[in-house]
Amino acid sequence: MRRPLTASQLQYAALDVVYLYRVYFDQLRQLKHLDREKWVLEESAKLNELLPTAIDPAESYLKGKGLHVLNRRQLGCLQLLYAWRERLARSENVPRNRIVEPKQLFSIARLSLDSIQKLREQSDLTSRQLRRYGSQLLDVMQQGKNRLETDLPQSILADSAPLDKKKLQKLKETVDKRASELGISPEFLSRRRDLESLLRTARQGVAVLPDFMKGWREEVIGHTLLEAVQ
Structure with a gap:
């Protein structure tokens, strides 16, 4: 973008801040009302953990x-x-x-x-x-x-055997149903690769939730999924 910025560009940037400030308090009220403020705090902490x-x-x-x-x-x-x-x-x-x-x-x-x-x-x-x-x-x-x-680190075993498609579909339907009840996207609760990881650990003897599904997701859907693969 060329410098210096024009007056209209400066005003556009300033309005971004003005509106975001208002949206913040509106979202905060909704999060507290739905008792989901903890969700946002956990997600923010995870983003910090992903820093190099x-x-x-x-x-x-x-x-x-x-x-x-x-x-x-x-x-x-x-x-x-x-x-x-x-x-x-x-x-x-x-x-x-x-x-x-x-x-x-x-x-x-x-x-x-x-x-x-x-x-x-x-x-x-x-x-x-x-x-x-x-x-x-x-x-x-x-x-x-x-x-x-x-x-030396332990050898890493490959698990390339195909997963049970019926079990995977059952887990996906469980996630879809819970997401609908919460009014959020199913992918925000659990991604396909998370469900596949869960099935692989269950096949090895002990079902373990992937890191993505720890915290508030474990409370909201994790325990249900663990019971479903037992």
Whole structure:
């Protein structure tokens, strides 16, 4: 947008603040009347937890894909690689993928690359990445190889078996019914992937609600869903 702003643009921006101020108190009254103020506070807290600085570097690798194909040693290396990238991204205040992309970290850990030559020949790192981060990546890989067996993360099992479509549909209908009673969107109560996660844990022996459904959602619909999959 061109600067300086015109008088009409300034007035438009100012009115945004004026109207939002009025809407805030109206929404607050409605939330208190419906006893849902706690919902908003919990959702706001979750948003803060999603901030990059709230992520534990040691757990950042768990967001990666294909983890189930790696053995414990490879997982241990990948865990350290992700933690290194997370800390570096914070210290340099740059996006993580501008340093090294997840697929590149995965390849380095899976192939156990331990020299600049191997990084150059077997990874898809760019010349710039090799120059800037090559030695650091090798140091991290060496740390991973030196880790004690007891310090390595547990293997991650893949659960690719198809889910029971009838059970999934039953859960969805339960969510739809409850959402209708509350006058909110069903997706705000539970997403399809949350229901699928619930069914997978139930199949493994103990049904567990995904993180998205903890808190007020557990009170509103969670207990009902847990009973439905028992």
